[in-house]
Amino acid sequence: MPIDVIRVDDPADPRLADFVGLTDVALRRRREPEEGMFLAEGEKVVLRAVAAGFRPRAAFLEERWLPGLADALAAAGAPAYVAAPEVLEQVTGYVVHRGALVAMERRPLPEPAELLASSRRLAVLEDVVDHTNLGAVFRSAAALGVDGVLLTPRCADPLYRRSVKVSMGAVFSVPYARAASWPECFDEVTGAGFRLLALTPAPDAVALPDLVPAERDALLLGTEGDGLSARALAAADLRVQIPMEGGIDSLNVAAAAAVAFYALRYAVRQ
Amino acid sequence: MPIDVIRVDDPADPRLADFVGLTDVALRRRREPEEGMFLAEGEKVVLRAVAAGFRPRAAFLEERWLPGLADALAAAGAPAYVAAPEVLEQVTGYVVHRGALVAMERRPLPEPAELLASSRRLAVLEDVVDHTNLGAVFRSAAALGVDGVLLTPRCADPLYRRSVKVSMGAVFSVPYARAASWPECFDEVTGAGFRLLALTPAPDAVALPDLVPAERDALLLGTEGDGLSARALAAADLRVQIPMEGGIDSLNVAAAAAVAFYALRYAVRQ
Numbered sequence: 001m002p003i004d005v006i007r008v009d010d011p012a013d014p015r016l017a018d019f020v021g022l023t024d025v026a027l028r029r030r031r032e033p034e035e036g037m038f039l040a041e042g043e044k045v046v047l048r049a050v051a052a053g054f055r056p057r058a059a060f061l062e063e064r065w066l067p068g069l070a071d072a073l074a075a076a077g078a079p080a081y082v083a084a085p086e087v088l089e090q091v092t093g094y095v096v097h098r099g100a101l102v103a104m105e106r107r108p109l110p111e112p113a114e115l116l117a118s119s120r121r122l123a124v125l126e127d128v129v130d131h132t133n134l135g136a137v138f139r140s141a142a143a144l145g146v147d148g149v150l151l152t153p154r155c156a157d158p159l160y161r162r163s164v165k166v167s168m169g170a171v172f173s174v175p176y177a178r179a180a181s182w183p184e185c186f187d188e189v190t191g192a193g194f195r196l197l198a199l200t201p202a203p204d205a206v207a208l209p210d211l212v213p214a215e216r217d218a219l220l221l222g223t224e225g226d227g228l229s230a231r232a233l234a235a236a237d238l239r240v241q242i243p244m245e246g247g248i249d250s251l252n253v254a255a256a257a258a259v260a261f262y263a264l265r266y267a268v269r270q
Numbered sequence: 271m272p273i274d275v276i277r278v279d280d281p282a283d284p285r286l287a288d289f290v291g292l293t294d295v296a297l298r299r300r301r302e303p304e305e306g307m308f309l310a311e312g313e314k315v316v317l318r319a320v321a322a323g324f325r326p327r328a329a330f331l332e333e334r335w336l337p338g339l340a341d342a343l344a345a346a347g348a349p350a351y352v353a354a355p356e357v358l359e360q361v362t363g364y365v366v367h368r369g370a371l372v373a374m375e376r377r378p379l380p381e382p383a384e385l386l387a388s389s390r391r392l393a394v395l396e397d398v399v400d401h402t403n404l405g406a407v408f409r410s411a412a413a414l415g416v417d418g419v420l421l422t423p424r425c426a427d428p429l430y431r432r433s434v435k436v437s438m439g440a441v442f443s444v445p446y447a448r449a450a451s452w453p454e455c456f457d458e459v460t461g462a463g464f465r466l467l468a469l470t471p472a473p474d475a476v477a478l479p480d481l482v483p484a485e486r487d488a489l490l491l492g493t494e495g496d497g498l499s500a501r502a503l504a505a506a507d508l509r510v511q512i513p514m515e516g517g518i519d520s521l522n523v524a525a526a527a528a529v530a531f532y533a534l535r536y537a538v539r540q
Contacts, residue, residue, distance in 0.1 A: 140525050143518035170518060209536040243536070248413035248440060255410050255528035258521060262529045266479040266513070 042098030048169030135166025312368030318439030405436030
């Protein structure tokens with residue numbers, strides 16, 4: 001199928017609707033799920049989304065990025081709106097350093113039960129609302145052998161542009177599901193045979209280096225500010241802490257996740 | 271000493287010079303070291319800087335943050351410029367969520383030789399230019415038992431506002447030095463009796479879980495984009511990799527640092 005290349009120079013062109021106002025986080029967070037789309041930015045991330053089976057529906061890019069994306073767009077029958085960098089900036093609201101944006105179709109998420117059945121090591125994220133942290137957790141999960149991610153209802157959207165970018169595309173490859181209700185979702189995890197581990201800075205929790213991995217572990221991670229809720233801590237089978245020094249009482253949630261994923265996968269105390 | 275409280279409503283007030291144009295990264299990166307100052311933002315971070323012995327030279331804040339900072343400012347004889355949130359925004363260029371900025375005096379950094387002599391576990395950062403990553407590495411270093419950080423000449427400034435904030439003040443408590451020359455600094459590290467470990471995604475490097483810590487280890491971390499330079503890799507005694515799966519070839523440098531610091535401090539393979 002030949003690719004449909006359309007040159008645009010009017011930032012108000014209605015065919016660019018998918019790409020308008022990308023710096024308005026509140027708007028995009030509402031619109032993108034409603035419209036069943038998300039945005040992948042930069043050739044590498046776009047090609048990872050396509051490789052993971054996501055379907056492009058339109059591209060908005062500088063001419064020089066067309067060759068690398070042409071096959072993927074042609075295969076999906078997606079039009080390529082080619083424009084100058086200034087037009088990209090006017091439409092999106094920012095300087096598109098990576099020069100290419102592709103609007104992709106969302107796919108239905110698996111049910112939590114399905115995710116639980118197919119995972120051995122699981123991350124359960126409670127109300128992680130920061131897109132950067134969420135993306136970083138997915139990147140570490142993919143690298144360090146976590147099979148799936150369960151999100152509580154209030155977690156941010158892994159397919160939001162910033163999460164996608166920070167995850168380096170890991171949000172496409174690590175299966176995830178969104179729980180329908182909180183805190184009932186925790187019982188669902190333990191009911192599926194997981195040991196539910198709550199990562200907490202509490203000094204009386206089991207030290208991570210002393211933790212012996214179980215057959216099926218689910219690692220519960222909370223928000224940066226408040227940490228895990230009392231309900232999450234109560235639902236856990238075991239509370240686990242990363243030993244810390246230097247008067248520091250917590251790590252960034254993405255750093256803590258990476259350390260805990262690594263420990264579950266590879267390591268015990270010397 | 272009573273505190274000198276000055277109410278300001280003119281954003282052009284010349285006494286606010288320390289706080290002008292904070293969103294102009296290029297300007298601030300030049301000005302702050304030249305003028306021997308840096309900015310701490312928010313009560314918690316300011317008090318950590320003061321606790322670490324840094325001296326406030328002026329505060330620019332909303333009224334409601336004055337009580338928590340008054341003692342620290344009074345002890346240093348630093349004036350408090352009190353203003354409405356709109357004035358803070360006009361001067362700084364952004365909405366100051368934490369409501370309080372304090373300009374602090376820099377102190378001379380230790381010489382690398384001094385840092386090397388007083389450290390057992392060291393992080394050596396090669397050209398880490400991203401302030402967020404730099405701050406996150408310091409936070410993990412403080413929490414996970416790294417005694418000092420050596421920066422190559424091109425690394426970003428740990429006292430830049432964003433680094434300070436992301437580090438949660440760890441840039442005040444973890445000693446660091448800046449090497450005068452690259453790549454000679456690597457020889458200085460090994461000359462001081464450290465085993466120099468290069469963290470790399472190279473699959474033929476020693477797997478981190480198999481690494482047995484030495485008496486004195488220096489962990490060499492590179493930039494996100496290109497990783498360590500060939501010179502850094504050549505200077506290292508040993509190349510070490512975090513084993514990765516899922517088609518992911520690297521972690522974010524802050525996540526990789528946290529995992530490696532943890533492994534050096536606590537863990538070997540199961």
